[in-house]
Amino acid sequence: MSRPMGAAFRVTSEHGRRVVVAVEGEGVGQGSGRVEVATYDLGSDVAAFEAPKPYLHPLRTLSGALVSAYRPHDHRWHKGLQMTVSHLDDQNFWGGSSYRHGEGYVPVDNVGRMRHDGFAAVEVTDAEVCLAEDLTWVTAAGEDWVSERRELRWHGLDVERGTWTLDFATELRNVRGADLRVGSPTTHGRPDAGYTGFFWRGPRGFTGGEVVTADPDAPAEPMGTTSPWLAYTGQHDEVDGGATLLFSAGTSSAPVPLRWFVRREPFPAVNPSPAFSEEVTIAPEETLTLRHQVVFADRAWNRAEVTAFAAEHAL
Template sequence: MSQPITVTHTLGEQILVTSGGVELLAYVYAPDPDPFEARKPYVHPLRTLAGGLVSGYRPNDHRWHKGLQLAAGHLSGQNFWGGDSGAGRGQGDRRSGDRVGSMRHDCFSDFEVTEDRLRFVERLTWMESGGQEWAAERRTVEVHSVEPAEGAWALDWSLHLINVRDQPLSFGSTATAGDEPAGCTGLHWRGPRDFAKGDVLGPGIPGDKGRTAAAQLMGTPASEAAWIAFTAEHDSNDTHSTVLFAHAPENADSIHASHWFVRSDPFPSVALSWAFFEEFELPPGESFGYRYRVVVADGAWDRDHAEDYLATHRW
């Protein structure tokens, strides 16, 4: 049975969702001040029902990593990820904002709150560093299945992106730009520092601390692993938390095959990468879409627990 939620919308800034006295998430759509970090909406903090923090914000190794956010490391020569992530091999570590794009929040075209569910539709514009409008996005975010008996709640994130330029948009990643195997693009999660060297598991992968399981899953196509999970023990107490990421079935028919970007060491990071190994083009006026689910749970889930949850919580 779902537990009631409370939604607090600070207009022009953020949306807070609480339940059982715990702030489960903040969806922040007011842009952060530094253009170098590719200003765009993000979700931070993300917390379990027991209050375990499972997202990181502006870590000192990658200031543009902000909880859960949609990003694009390499898009027609521009970087909608942040930093110099899309520079490519041999470009060096240079702080330059002349190729870092941004995502402008335009409006919420739909906003629905019931006792135990939030659903909103956001309209955004992707703009290159000079301010030209390149893409229009319709983003839908839903918070649901806040279930104390399961010790978990779910967030669904879907996107529909249309090319508004008069020429094709070329979607790639840091890997396609030459920085193997960093296929950074798509929906991206950065975990908190105490999740470093945590367990990673997926279909056929029982879980293993640190690099081993993450290395096995890095670059794995979604057609072979529709979900993965990340679990770790928190600092200062003896509790564990799990974050599970899943592709909706229809993603298999989208514009391009997706692959997993997974790191546990030296930092916790997962991306549902839509252009890991090769670029794809979106012609003018054309569009594509993807839908994802993120499950935030208390405890250290194993593979069977993750698969049972997904089997009983259908799309």
């Protein structure tokens, strides 16, 4: 693959703490020539109640505009873009209080963590960056329940169009020795709260933004629906203009469909949930595989532009 004219990926790292992916080249960063588009933080400083785990923040467009939120006051465990599970049997790898039917959200000593065990591979070229990471999901009691192989790929640089793309894939192998049930607050009795899995929390300026799916007749906030892709557009604080995040629902090895958890109010959030309204069971030594993609576009696209890009890239 040849690199795009005038732009290339660059990587710096701080051992055991974070990896920073930048784009350098003409037309990037409003003339500065360099933007750190994604920081992959390994979560070493995250408080126990917030479920320590790796996360992507800050996330930026090629102009340098911020498109992620970190520890907002309403949900301190929301950190940019994360892989996270709200209900894994009785354990909470999401962070914060746990939903209990009839009680609401209550603090429980069940908040787990995801331990970074190391990078199995790191590949960097001008055109793409690929990380393969091994992690272990550890319960509040210190038991290893999940062995994860995670792969992240930064690619798709297009300075003229103002886009870059992140691919995210994970294999979650059950090492508990008994069935694991992946669920959500909705599977536990709370309607329209099926969040679990790959989750993005947007900046406050994106509150009330526009959501577009493949269905032109979908509601403004298509909670719990299925669609091969979903775009969220919003307006920036601090700098002029807006941006679009185009999420591909991707694939799940589970026999239930991926459904969208999406909010515009009171905050912006998108999650292709693998267990929105139906639990997914992972048998001992079996693996749940999930693949997702996010395109970061440096402008607020309209429906025609989103649809054309999705068709061009077979989303």
